Amino acid sequence: MWAILSLLVENKPGILFKITHMFRSRNFNIDSISVGVTDNPEFSRMTITTIGDEKKVEQIVKQLDKMIDTIEVKQLDEHKTVYRELSIFKIKLSNANDSMEINKLANAYGGKVHDVKKGSMMVELTATPDQIEAFQELAKPFGILDVARTGVAALQRSGA
């Protein structure tokens, strides 16, 4: 099971270390993690995605909740949540048509094209992890030179 966890934590040095250390020491896995300060500079919002059965995810939530620097820990229901990840792909250009083809593909996924050079171009794509992976599959035949992904950021919809 893929789970999205949303944490409100103290915006203090060393918190990210403590959270990730807990995952390591208790044999849990972090699939992705993204961190940013909230509108209130005293807090940061962490979004962690993880994989595990229901029991494991429940334990992860409890262990996170137990930590003194976490203010709030929630498992988000992905159907009631807006969640997105930013990715940047550097893709090889071998043939004359490649840049046009990749442009079309990027458009189809709502991506943006940057830095078209001789031999390579970049695509910025903000989407769900599934969509990013689908794009990646389709871009593979052109030759992916590099990928950078931010991990998921997520918020539950109002009233959900």
Place this chain on the structure above:
Amino acid sequence: MASDLVNKMETMTGAKALMTALEKEGVKEVFGLPGGANLPMYDEFARCNIRHILTRHEQSAAHMADGFGRVSRKPGVCFATSGPGATNILTGIATAQADSAPMVAVTGQVPVAMIGRDAFQESDIIGMANPVVKYAFQPRHANEVPEAVRKGFFIAETGRPGPVLIDIPKDVQTNEAEMTFPDEFKIRGYHPWADPDMVNVEKAIDMLLNSEKPVILAGGGAIISSAFAELQVIAELLMIPVVTTFKGKGSFPENHPLSLGPIGMHGHAEANKIMTEADCVLAIGTRFSDRSVGTFEAFEKRLKIIHMDVDPAEIGKNQTTSVAVVGDVRASLRIMVKMLTQKAIKKTEDSIWLKHVRETKEYWKENLKLHPGEMGAAKILRKLRELLPHESIVTTEVGQHQMWASLFFDVIQPGTFFSSTGLGTMGWGFPAAIGAKVAKPTVSVVDIAGDGSFSMTENSLATAVLEDIPVIVFILNNFSLGMVAQWQRTFYGRRMIGVDQKNCPDYVKLAESYGAQGLRAQSMDELDRAIKTALGSDVATVIDIPIDPEEDVLPFVAPGTSLSDMVLPS
């Protein structure tokens, strides 16, 4: 904030603020060892009313603070310098964390500007200690010290207790600042108290009443929360037999007709038998350690588990529960007592289950084979029990002697038995006994020891003698690392590697060289005299009791097997 204004501001150094804050917490003793990075704190001992107890190793200072904390239920305090001083206390901190003991450890650190430059005696102790502390502070400005101490004590002693580290850079100790000592403070992400869960307590009662073969399993949480009276009332009202974990040993008087003693790897045969036959367990303040329950699956498969614990993260961690009651276990048990009294529930002794429990207990009392020699472990420990007043405090080291203590030393007065059960730290018992004696100077304190484990912190004899803290070290000396030797005999074809300690050192001479009293007991008569002499002495005493190096601890539930696979003496 309002309370800050009420507090008078005072200008002082961070070191002075530390000692002032400790005094405000009621600290009377600090266990520790000075060094370059904590000298400003040490200098303050000259100007405050806190007694410093010098140890010969920082690990022992931490164990003393741990022993003090477990007995007094207030955080014990230990001091160490930066670098190796700090890394030396790590084992002590991890031990306290594994056994949920309240402790505040204060380390010196290199000056703020030197942090991260690999300075002399610099260690990233905050990073290293993170997984084994309940919380850690590193004040970067002198005026942050008072709040770190106040919050540190609060965190260490509330909820599920644990160790807190306060790491103070040297310049933060020497810098002056305007200090306020807040009474009120807020820790947004810390909620140690849950409201009593009436609904689930009621469910628990129903489940217990509707089961045919109920058992109470009392863990360390029952001792930490002093739930002794409540536990006994419930056991007697419902007529339910009581087993304990090893950490919960002595939460229930072991001479009580309903007591079966500890379960687990070296649990009592009758306790393991009854535990494997039960259909419902009321588990109080336990984390279902593998040493207690054997393989998790075999345990939960047969049983309805009612789990009471102060730590919500323990619910469902190792066992699937039928009913969970989160909260201080004493508070939860009080509600249970109240509900039982209101419903006028009072069971009698004539159930089939209780009859079976009594018979099982009787059977093992008669039939458990003991070492045939005069100086067998059971005879030695029963002699100690016979002569030791019930209010005395007993600690243990880690190894065979510890498990023999579990099997053969009955704890009569609840809350008088302490051991390193979670981390299993050899060398814990003796310094912890010293800490216990400082917390409760009016009672005798005995460390039931083995030669291997005692060797690890034997230099605490210097502390016991020079600081006049007369505890008794009771060594069951088998001249070897006995538990490892037992496993090598049992699982490794008697290939004895790295376990022979021979008669080195001579523990009587060792004790005497420190100015302590050294006694040797080679017969039951000598043992009788030695124990009486030690109890009547006002100096630390080591009793060296040579035993058969081949004596095993039995019964034995091998690792990775279930309680029903208990190996018995042949």
